[in-house]
Amino acid sequence: MTAPINQTDAEFAAAPDRPQILTPPPQRSRRMALLIEHPTMWIGLILLMLVTLMGIFAPWIATADPSALNPAFRVKPPSADAWFGTDMLGRDIFSRTVYGARVSLVVGAGVAICASVVGLAIGLLSGFIRWADNIVMRIMDGLMSIPAILLAIALMTLMRGGSVFNVILAITIAEIPRVARLTRSVVLSVREQPYVEAGKACGTSTLGIIRRHIMPNTMAPLTVQATYICASAMITEAILSFIGAGMPSSVPSWGNIMAEGRALWQVKPSIVFFPALFLSITVLAVNLLGDGLRDAVDPRLAKQV
Amino acid sequence: MSAYILRRILSTVPVVLFVMIFVFSLLYLAPGDPAAILAGDQATQEDIENIRTQLGLDRSFPVRFVEWAGGVFQGDFGTSIFTREPVSTMILQRVEPTVSLMIVTLIIALAIAIPMGVAAAWKRGSLLDRFIMLFAVLGFSVPVFVVGYVLAWTLALKLGWLPVQGYTPIAEGIWPWLRSLILPAATLSGVYIALIARITRATMLEILQQDYIRTARAKGAAGHTVLFIHALRNAMVPIVTVVGLGIALMISGAVVIETVFALPGLGRLTVESILRRDYPVIQAVILVFSFVYVIINLLIDLSYTLIDPRISY
Numbered sequence: 001m002t003a004p005i006n007q008t009d010a011e012f013a014a015a016p017d018r019p020q021i022l023t024p025p026p027q028r029s030r031r032m033a034l035l036i037e038h039p040t041m042w043i044g045l046i047l048l049m050l051v052t053l054m055g056i057f058a059p060w061i062a063t064a065d066p067s068a069l070n071p072a073f074r075v076k077p078p079s080a081d082a083w084f085g086t087d088m089l090g091r092d093i094f095s096r097t098v099y100g101a102r103v104s105l106v107v108g109a110g111v112a113i114c115a116s117v118v119g120l121a122i123g124l125l126s127g128f129i130r131w132a133d134n135i136v137m138r139i140m141d142g143l144m145s146i147p148a149i150l151l152a153i154a155l156m157t158l159m160r161g162g163s164v165f166n167v168i169l170a171i172t173i174a175e176i177p178r179v180a181r182l183t184r185s186v187v188l189s190v191r192e193q194p195y196v197e198a199g200k201a202c203g204t205s206t207l208g209i210i211r212r213h214i215m216p217n218t219m220a221p222l223t224v225q226a227t228y229i230c231a232s233a234m235i236t237e238a239i240l241s242f243i244g245a246g247m248p249s250s251v252p253s254w255g256n257i258m259a260e261g262r263a264l265w266q267v268k269p270s271i272v273f274f275p276a277l278f279l280s281i282t283v284l285a286v287n288l289l290g291d292g293l294r295d296a297v298d299p300r301l302a303k304q305v
Numbered sequence: 306m307s308a309y310i311l312r313r314i315l316s317t318v319p320v321v322l323f324v325m326i327f328v329f330s331l332l333y334l335a336p337g338d339p340a341a342i343l344a345g346d347q348a349t350q351e352d353i354e355n356i357r358t359q360l361g362l363d364r365s366f367p368v369r370f371v372e373w374a375g376g377v378f379q380g381d382f383g384t385s386i387f388t389r390e391p392v393s394t395m396i397l398q399r400v401e402p403t404v405s406l407m408i409v410t411l412i413i414a415l416a417i418a419i420p421m422g423v424a425a426a427w428k429r430g431s432l433l434d435r436f437i438m439l440f441a442v443l444g445f446s447v448p449v450f451v452v453g454y455v456l457a458w459t460l461a462l463k464l465g466w467l468p469v470q471g472y473t474p475i476a477e478g479i480w481p482w483l484r485s486l487i488l489p490a491a492t493l494s495g496v497y498i499a500l501i502a503r504i505t506r507a508t509m510l511e512i513l514q515q516d517y518i519r520t521a522r523a524k525g526a527a528g529h530t531v532l533f534i535h536a537l538r539n540a541m542v543p544i545v546t547v548v549g550l551g552i553a554l555m556i557s558g559a560v561v562i563e564t565v566f567a568l569p570g571l572g573r574l575t576v577e578s579i580l581r582r583d584y585p586v587i588q589a590v591i592l593v594f595s596f597v598y599v600i601i602n603l604l605i606d607l608s609y610t611l612i613d614p615r616i617s618y
Contacts, residue, residue, distance in 0.1 A: 142323025145602075146595045149557035150575070154328070154591055157579060160336045235448045239561050242450060243576045258450070262564075266469070269458055276451040284446035291442065 041292020047285035055101035062095035066252040084274040096252035103253035110168040111233035112226040115175040123183020140177040148174040156245045186218045220297040227290035254279045324595045335584040382589035387581045392589045402472045403570035409490035414497040422505020444499025449558045453492040453565040470567040489566040493558045504547040508540040549605035
């Protein structure tokens, strides 16, 4: 509704305090704004939720016991009985793939959380304590100079025998340096800010400054980093299992299913194909979520990565 | 200048030392007693102790470390538990396929990624830009072995254009050698392309907003001259840095890709050694790969002054 152009003074006087043309637009919720600006992030989130649900409800979704052997029904192509076919031991690949979501998600989330927490602590330590900085950062440089998968392989062979815990531990150690460096760089830039100086002048303790001023500044970049770490941890886990350095082959993880299909991929590509598809979609979902978070949390970060 | 070079070289010493201590600990802590393995099943406790003393395994960690490190610098990585061959010989036999794979991958990645990144930055926000960025996300998300199987299945197995698996040494001719490497290298370059294209785009976007770009346009320089001479030249330092850091991705990828395509390289050797629990070999491969990574990044750091004359130390 627009106001007429030729208004008399009386009409002006009678006009409401706030002309209707100036009514504030209905406040879009922050969530809606995010959805409109970052549709890919929501695609990622929805895909990730679907995979998570699949993992949680695996026993109800799976059509068979994922480790039940059926020697009479080996290496079958996809059919009505076995939707994704069966592997060399006659196990149902659909059921194994459904259960495989659990391993990937647990490893991805586990590594993201552990690496973030430990990396944050190390980054804060080296950002605040000068003498520790040199030592800690040299160790981080050393860890980073060993390619992540080789480092994880080395740790897995040391721990002898894979379990979910060992795999998470090995990949976490390989990912910690990235978080530590990021946190340290945030600490180094924030600690020079006037408000930190003001805080110090007011007698805030170092711990108080870390908690009140430094930590909140690390949260945004750390969340973004954590999603990327989650994605790369899922790939690393699959690679470890694929080359035989990860979970025991009885565990239905996507990497293990592919490892079993390795010898037969030329004749029976379906064994490799389905877990590969699910792995790719899940990692893609996490990466899309990460990209969206990055743009939403700090548009400046978008340029750097 | 030379002071900087010296300082930069010295700064790699702690890193190399850390890697060596880590890798040595791997063997030191590895499950299984090498003396007992060498002595065999029939050996008495006394025999095992004798062998232990002979090999010097009863000495302390620092003494053994120094001795081992001395050997490493002379190219002596010990003996394989499985084949009983010197590890250095095994590694030398496997170097060619891996180095070939990495060089071809690097060439493919640079040839595709840099034009992609430049185009995306130039046509910012366009459909082309979105498409290229989508490709970049996919490159990061689809694991290398998945790409490898898809390419091998379609291009080699179904269409028969390229050999499915295996490696032809360069001594048998350039063309067969290249044919055996195209598929694995194309696969391996996926992540690398995504990485380089992203950094190229980001850097170019920043540079294209600079005043001197506007000046160049204003004085009438052609579009491609501005893009490639004025802008890309100035974007080289971040790009080269990422290329160096990406070597780590390429090494990790090589371990997997050599398994998928049955290339007899260092990556394949790593995987075989894991399955055999051949610790001296695992240790040596990790050491070699890490040294290569550190040295390449050192050289890249030192090359900044050549790439960008404004940088001086």
